[in-house]
Amino acid sequence: MSHEVPTPPTKRSGKSSPVDRQFSWKIANSLLISFKYAWQGITYAFGTQRNFRIHVAIGSLAVSLGVALSLTGLELAIISLTIGLVLTLELLNTAIESVVDLTVEQTYHELAKIAKDCAAGAVMVSSFAAITVAGLLIIPRLYGAIAALFF
Numbered sequence: 235m236s237h238e239v240p241t242p243p244t245k246r247s248g249k250s251s252p253v254d255r256q257f258s259w260k261i262a263n264s265l266l267i268s269f270k271y272a273w274q275g276i277t278y279a280f281g282t283q284r285n286f287r288i289h290v291a292i293g294s295l296a297v298s299l300g301v302a303l304s305l306t307g308l309e310l311a312i313i314s315l316t317i318g319l320v321l322t323l324e325l326l327n328t329a330i331e332s333v334v335d336l337t338v339e340q341t342y343h344e345l346a347k348i349a350k351d352c353a354a355g356a357v358m359v360s361s362f363a364a365i366t367v368a369g370l371l372i373i374p375r376l377y378g379a380i381a382a383l384f385f
């Protein structure tokens with residue numbers, strides 16, 4: 235797959251960075267521009283990573299269920315934190331995959347395999363933790379709500 239590579243800016247504009255990152259193609263000079271690039275990363279992951287979309291959907295469902303079942307603020311905060319952890323690790327997994335592909339391109343390398351497998355493993359561990367937390371907090375309330383409907 236070919237990617238169109240944008241032309242680098244001829245001259246860096248704005249304030250200089252406290253650390254001269256000479257190998258950086260471009261440095262975001264303002265908070266707003268940093269947010270813009272961060273958002274581009276999130277939309278890239280959402281558009282290209284099926285697992286990221288699945289986690290966003292499950293996370294939204296868990297929070298909605300939590301609100302509907304009147305979970306306490308602390309319980310909702312714990313669920314939100316675990317979902318945030320999964321999504322954060324998904325983004326890091328995508329970043330690591332990109333750096334590995336950039337480094338080794340389409341060649342097999344045992345270290346590339348380790349990097350990608352460990353990054354994917356980190357997502358899996360956090361997903362299991364999120365399922366456990368959501369299950370412990372939501373399922374008893376859901377069971378109680380369903381039971382109250384019939385008995």
Ligand SMILES: Nc1ncnc2c1ncn2[C@@H]1O[C@H](COP(=O)(O)OP(=O)(O)OP(=O)(O)O)[C@@H](O)[C@H]1O
Binds near residue numbers: 338340344354
């Ligand atoms: N260059 C490589 N050298 C060795 N093994 C590789 C290489 N690229 C990918 N792999 C192996 O293939 C697996 C899948 O790699 P890929 O880049 O497709 O990740 P992915 O399927 O997008 O992962 P995820 O589902 O976590 O996003 C990796 O976990 C790794 O075991």
